[in-house]
Amino acid sequence: MMKSLFAPSALLSILVLTACSTPTKTTPVALKPTELTPLSEKTRTQVQRAFDLESAEPGLISPGEKKSYFFNWTRSGVSQVWRLDSPSAQPVQVTSGVEATRLVDFSPDGQFLIVAKARAGEKNEGLYLVSADGSSTTEIFHKPGVRVEYGWITNDAQSIYYTANDTKPDATHLYQFSVPQRTRVSLTMQEGEWFVADTWGDATILMGKRKGENIREYWVFIREENKWAPIVGQNESGDYEVTFAKGAGEVLVATNNYGEYRKLYHGQQGQLKAISFEEPNDIDSIKIDRMRFRIYLNRNVKGRQQVEVMDPKTFDLLKLPSIEGADDVSVGNISRLGRFVTLSASQASNPKSTYVYDWASKQLTLWTRAGKLQEKVAKAVLESFPARDGSKIPMWVRRPEKCSADPCSVVVRFHDGPTQQSRPVFDPTAQALVNSGFIVVDPNIRGSSGYGKKYAAADDGEKGLVAIGDAADLAKHIKTSWRKKDLTPKIAAIGEGYGGFVTLAVQSYFSGSYDAALSIGGPIRISEKFEASTANIKAPTLLVYGARETLSHQLVSFQDRLAQGGVQAPLILMDDEGHQARTREGRIFVTGKLIEFLEGSNFTAPLRK
Numbered sequence: 001m002m003k004s005l006f007a008p009s010a011l012l013s014i015l016v017l018t019a020c021s022t023p024t025k026t027t028p029v030a031l032k033p034t035e036l037t038p039l040s041e042k043t044r045t046q047v048q049r050a051f052d053l054e055s056a057e058p059g060l061i062s063p064g065e066k067k068s069y070f071f072n073w074t075r076s077g078v079s080q081v082w083r084l085d086s087p088s089a090q091p092v093q094v095t096s097g098v099e100a101t102r103l104v105d106f107s108p109d110g111q112f113l114i115v116a117k118a119r120a121g122e123k124n125e126g127l128y129l130v131s132a133d134g135s136s137t138t139e140i141f142h143k144p145g146v147r148v149e150y151g152w153i154t155n156d157a158q159s160i161y162y163t164a165n166d167t168k169p170d171a172t173h174l175y176q177f178s179v180p181q182r183t184r185v186s187l188t189m190q191e192g193e194w195f196v197a198d199t200w201g202d203a204t205i206l207m208g209k210r211k212g213e214n215i216r217e218y219w220v221f222i223r224e225e226n227k228w229a230p231i232v233g234q235n236e237s238g239d240y241e242v243t244f245a246k247g248a249g250e251v252l253v254a255t256n257n258y259g260e261y262r263k264l265y266h267g268q269q270g271q272l273k274a275i276s277f278e279e280p281n282d283i284d285s286i287k288i289d290r291m292r293f294r295i296y297l298n299r300n301v302k303g304r305q306q307v308e309v310m311d312p313k314t315f316d317l318l319k320l321p322s323i324e325g326a327d328d329v330s331v332g333n334i335s336r337l338g339r340f341v342t343l344s345a346s347q348a349s350n351p352k353s354t355y356v357y358d359w360a361s362k363q364l365t366l367w368t369r370a371g372k373l374q375e376k377v378a379k380a381v382l383e384s385f386p387a388r389d390g391s392k393i394p395m396w397v398r399r400p401e402k403c404s405a406d407p408c409s410v411v412v413r414f415h416d417g418p419t420q421q422s423r424p425v426f427d428p429t430a431q432a433l434v435n436s437g438f439i440v441v442d443p444n445i446r447g448s449s450g451y452g453k454k455y456a457a458a459d460d461g462e463k464g465l466v467a468i469g470d471a472a473d474l475a476k477h478i479k480t481s482w483r484k485k486d487l488t489p490k491i492a493a494i495g496e497g498y499g500g501f502v503t504l505a506v507q508s509y510f511s512g513s514y515d516a517a518l519s520i521g522g523p524i525r526i527s528e529k530f531e532a533s534t535a536n537i538k539a540p541t542l543l544v545y546g547a548r549e550t551l552s553h554q555l556v557s558f559q560d561r562l563a564q565g566g567v568q569a570p571l572i573l574m575d576d577e578g579h580q581a582r583t584r585e586g587r588i589f590v591t592g593k594l595i596e597f598l599e600g601s602n603f604t605a606p607l608r609k
Helices: 041-051 428-435 453-457 461-481 498-509 528-536 552-564 584-600
Strands: 069-073 080-084 100-106 112-118 126-131 137-141 148-153 159-164 171-178 183-191 193-200 204-212 215-222 227-232 240-244 251-255 263-268 271-274 282-288 295-301 304-310 328-334 340-347 350-358 363-369 381-386 392-398 410-414 439-443 491-496 516-520 541-546 571-574
Touching: 041 428, 041 584, 069 100, 069 363, 080 100, 100 148, 112 148, 126 148, 137 159, 137 171, 148 193, 159 193, 171 193, 193 240, 204 240, 215 240, 227 240, 227 251, 240 282, 251 282, 263 282, 282 328, 295 328, 381 461, 392 428, 392 461, 410 428, 410 461, 410 498, 428 439, 428 584, 439 461, 461 491, 461 498, 491 498, 498 516, 498 528, 516 584, 528 552, 541 552, 541 584, 571 584
Parallel strands: 304 328, 410 439, 410 491, 491 516, 516 541, 541 571
Antiparallel strands: 069 080, 100 112, 112 126, 126 137, 148 159, 159 171, 171 183, 193 204, 204 215, 215 227, 240 251, 251 263, 263 271, 282 295, 295 304, 328 340, 340 350, 350 363, 381 392, 392 439
16 A cells, blocks of 8 residues: 655655565565664755755646646655646646656647656556546556556547557557547557657657667558558667658658767658768757657757757758756757747756747746755866776766865765766755765766767676776775865765666775765676675665565675675665655655765765875
8 A cells, every 4th residue: 555655654664574575486585674763853954955946847838828837846745747827826736646647748629638657666657637627537558567658649639649568568559549438449569669759640650669778760650551661770779769850751860870979860761861060969859849840959068958949941050049047958848839849947056947938929938946045056067087098087066165175075976877967957965965065976987878979888788897997986086186184085976776786886896996885776686797796895885775676585685795794784675666766755765864874874074094
């Protein structure tokens, strides 16, 4: 049973599992979690102040004459859909409950929303219809363990299309759901993980197939003829993103398969021509409105996102108004008729703001903005450190004011991914750590996106130790270059998912690099070599995992190995959570426990040399 999100002891109870989860049918195991203690009042207040500033996500302008703005916000504790009837209006909560709810689309007539919901601890969401006023909810499809992805809704609002792997885990159906009748039919089923990339009308569908991390191929499916035609990526391991272009049968393709950086191409199958300039930066994503009026590019420039807009006929750049003071600007959502576009503007020193640009009136309107902390928010400064092979590795650094003169302990945060990227945006966890007196470093070690194909592929396969080596070289750089008053700062490594793996791996292969660690949902059984090397971990290591997605026998074995080496390794299992903490309460708790763990491990005292 799901527990209240507003009771920390219920949301994040520590589970002692005795034969609740077993590696075989006959061998029970028992985890040894740490006793749950509430956060101290000081820690909780400090962390919650930073999380109170979390901004809304980019939303959608509703169809019809009266324009309202619908968006996602975690203000109530878990992501829900909210509404603003004007930029200065009081926000109105549309959806509610304990299930994280994400706005996906609007019906063309404005009568209902299409949302995705994730039940507690589940990685896979379901699809639902919600009336525009939030008074009624209808399930489209939601089944535990089934991957469901929204496709599109027809102009008459009668049919919704989505994909699901509900009959075979390794095969995907394309379904048509009848809104009036609440029934569905399967239009096709294909082996593999497929999704709807775009549509041309309601009869010609661009389908993408995921084949690995950033590896996709694309086909056109003509439903009335049950005919499939290849576009790009067949028999390749290519990084492709594809949408339909302005002309019939034409596509837009973002890829780095033909050069070092991810560029934009246009044409038909087998006849693609580059239409963006060669620059030392990647295109993160491409979008085009359903009316094919404008192309939007999120371009990655030295770790920052910038927006470019193109005419789909001439590919000339179209001017967007600049947003003063923004470090990072990206495209959110585009209205169905192409008139409105949502822009997300971020600063490391201020929470994210959301603007809507009206192409008809040429007006840029601020719709959502969080408040400001009373204390000064740390700005993310772009710096770099040298790797052992001479490569310069970028990192964003946030420093408390007191650390300009005095030595401070350092928290290094490795991003999830691996092909993600740390960017200079406001982050409540980073701010809470800065408020506690820690320098916060967000590196983009090799394997990160945004720096070209070679950089992203540097840790592929057996080369994975390159990224781990970067993590060790960063620790060496901090200890040698950031010494002050003959004191060497202590360093903690933390990360979620892939970042959690990096956190454990750098301690395993380069023991002693870091003085403390936190792994949130980090994999602990990558290979026999890695599993054996974890015996080298010596630093205190806090382990945080979601109880609903935990393989308990792996954690037992891991805990035992650390204990045999005399390592302090408290374990927190988060009830009603999956791979990572999704709820606001969960993230506040984990951030607070990290701060208390570091302070309790004598981590704040620099080393004297």
